[in-house]
Each structure stands twice: as structure tokens, then as C-alpha cells.
Amino acid sequence: MNLTQMCHFYFEYLQIERNYSRYTIESYQFVIEHFMNFMQEERISSFRDVSYPAVRLYLTQLHKEQLSRRTVARKVSTLRSFFRFLMREEYVKENPFMLASLPKKELTIPKFLYEEELEKLFHVSDLNTPLGQRNQALLELLYATGIRVSECCRLTMNDIDFTIGTILVHGKGKKQRYVPFGSFAHDALDTYIQNGRKTLLGKANDACNVLFLNSRGKALTTRGVRYILSEMIEKAALSIHISPHKLRHSFATHMLDQGADLRVVQELLGHEHLSTTQIYTHVSKEKLRSVYMTNHPRAH
CATH class of the missing domain: 1.10.150.130 (Tyrosine recombinase, N-terminal domain)
Structure with missing residues (x-):
């Protein structure tokens, strides 16, 4: 050959x-x-x-x-x-x-969004329109679960269980995991599915079981998700860059900041190795140091 x-x-x-x-x-x-x-x-x-x-x-x-x-x-x-x-x-x-030695990787701390920045994003969508309902459900679910954008685009209607508040995520290497979501994501998803999604689905000639649809009623792509998030940033007038992965970083960081167990976060993120999840502990340590330096009377 x-x-x-x-x-x-x-x-x-x-x-x-x-x-x-x-x-x-x-x-x-x-x-x-x-x-x-x-x-x-x-x-x-x-x-x-x-x-x-x-x-x-x-x-x-x-x-x-x-x-x-x-x-x-x-x-x-x-x-x-x-x-x-x-x-x-x-x-x-x-x-x-x-025989070639791998160069040591730089320790890059993941960038994440602060809760105040996220709060602005959660108020930019027009919930009276189908696309606004979809965008709100998309944002709430990405932040609520920390799933990858590719995993989000693969979700189908059958993967959501509203009774116990979980989604079945189809991850890397055809591995599956269940990830819970809270009341905000529940309400946003319910509104979108009951209203906006039906309207979008009506624009396509064929039925589609994928959860998130584009304006033509077809399956939303990863590129489409990134475009939607960029538009939301513009509407919120924030001078930051946002990506689906930054929402994933925010999910992990905020979970650990609130005291979540590292292995639980590993399971939720679908990381194969704990070392991949441990990078988020550096973010939490940095926050602890910042709070200490700001508030302790003899820190300076």
C-alpha cells in the first residue's frame, strides 16, 4: 500500500x-x-x-x-x-x-464566566418567540449540565426525562451517562418543547427527533450553537468571549466552589481520568486566595 x-x-x-x-x-x-x-x-x-x-x-x-x-x-x-x-x-x-519525549504541558487554568455575567445572559432572550425560547433552553441546559456542545447537538426528545430531571448524554467513544438538571433548565426546556420547538418543526417537511432545531426546523449544528451564544453576548453588551466550552468550565468551577465532590464533577463532565477534572480545582484555589487577600485584615 x-x-x-x-x-x-x-x-x-x-x-x-x-x-x-x-x-x-x-x-x-x-x-x-x-x-x-x-x-x-x-x-x-x-x-x-x-x-x-x-x-x-x-x-x-x-x-x-x-x-x-x-x-x-x-x-x-x-x-x-x-x-x-x-x-x-x-x-x-x-x-x-x-524515543521522542513529550514536552511538558503548560498548566492553563480554564476560563469561566462569573455568575453576574451569566445572569445578564439569562435575560437577553425574547421568550415570546420560538428562537428566543430555544436560545434560553440551550443556555440553561449547557450551564445546568456542563455537557459538550457536540453532546448537546446529539440530544433527542427521548433523552430527556422530566419526571426525575435528567438527560441521557451520548459522550465520547459512544459512552453514555445520565446528567441531572435543575428547575431553571426544566422550565426553559418545557416552554421550548411545548411551544417554540413545535413552531420550528412545522417549518421542515420531515419530522426530526433532535431536541434543538435551527430556524428551518432542522437539527442545530455545533457551529450554530456558537453563533447563537455570540449573538447573546452582543445583546447583553458584554465585552467577553463566550463559547460552549466556557459554559462547561463555568459549570465545573461553580460546582467545586460550592463544595461539590471532585469525583461527582468528573462523572457529570464525562471525564475518563480524574486528572482532567482536577484542573478546575486550581480555579477554586485561585478564588479562595482572592477572597482571602481581599478580606483578611493582615493579608497585605
Whole structure:
């Protein structure tokens, strides 16, 4: 097989055997194509000919591009997995990326919204219109549950249980989890489903079981969600950037600030490793320090 065929074979493996999402596979594809461009520049015609010195040269090129340590680590990790697959298929004899050390990641504290900022957002939608009802339900649910935007767009009417106030979330790697939601999200969802959603659904020729619909009655996309949130920021006249992930960060941070157990937050967020959730404790520690420095008479 040539390089392109081998890559296609690998992407099929990620989709079928590993259950990776389309977004994850596309990111892998981008990294491998970037490395193949490097191979072409260095006149390396086969994956078998990739040596450790070639890998070192590639890492030097990444450094010259002034990429973050996190980005470099992700590229190395992706290519290491790819060559591990090539070894399994007996296409190469060794994995040159196994010798490459991953750069230590910078500790980036997640950005979140303060409760006062969120409060302004919760009052910008016109609840007398179908789109306003949808936007309110979308915002309330994202903040109430901390789910990813991709998970939100996959929700169907069957995934909501109003009797016990939970949603069934279809997460990464086809893993499922139940996440509760509170009274504000309950009321916003109920209003949207009973009124606005029916109006939007009437604009489409075919029935759609997806929870959140666009103005044409079709399933709302992740890009659509980001656009809606940007519009809400403009209406609230806030000079901040908002994304669905920032609402997820806000959910986790506020939960921990109010004393929630770290493992409970891990379960709600759908994190596989506790270490991924622990980054939010740094935000809480920073808040504790800020409150201390502001209020303790001998802090200064």
C-alpha cells in the first residue's frame, strides 16, 4: 500500500474499532498530513524510512513554528499512535516516535464566566418567540449540565426525562451517562418543547427527533450553537468571549466552589481520568486566595 492508502486504512480503524468521533479523526488526519508534508520536503518516500533523527528534525521544525508545548505534545502523541498501528500491521519494524519525549504541558487554568455575567445572559432572550425560547433552553441546559456542545447537538426528545430531571448524554467513544438538571433548565426546556420547538418543526417537511432545531426546523449544528451564544453576548453588551466550552468550565468551577465532590464533577463532565477534572480545582484555589487577600485584615 502507498502512503495515502495506509492512512485511509488507519482512519477506518479509528472509526470502526476505536469508535473515535469524526472530529477526533479529522484532527488525527490533519497531524498525519502535516507530517507527510515534512516527509516530502525531506524526500522520505516511505513510513519505513522514518528514523529517529528524522523525528528529531521534525520536532525542531515544530519548535521553529513556535507552536505551544500542548500542540507539539498532541502531534507527537498522534504520530506515536499511528506508528504503533503501522507496527501492528507489520508495515514498519519500529516506532521512531517512541524515543521522542513529550514536552511538558503548560498548566492553563480554564476560563469561566462569573455568575453576574451569566445572569445578564439569562435575560437577553425574547421568550415570546420560538428562537428566543430555544436560545434560553440551550443556555440553561449547557450551564445546568456542563455537557459538550457536540453532546448537546446529539440530544433527542427521548433523552430527556422530566419526571426525575435528567438527560441521557451520548459522550465520547459512544459512552453514555445520565446528567441531572435543575428547575431553571426544566422550565426553559418545557416552554421550548411545548411551544417554540413545535413552531420550528412545522417549518421542515420531515419530522426530526433532535431536541434543538435551527430556524428551518432542522437539527442545530455545533457551529450554530456558537453563533447563537455570540449573538447573546452582543445583546447583553458584554465585552467577553463566550463559547460552549466556557459554559462547561463555568459549570465545573461553580460546582467545586460550592463544595461539590471532585469525583461527582468528573462523572457529570464525562471525564475518563480524574486528572482532567482536577484542573478546575486550581480555579477554586485561585478564588479562595482572592477572597482571602481581599478580606483578611493582615493579608497585605
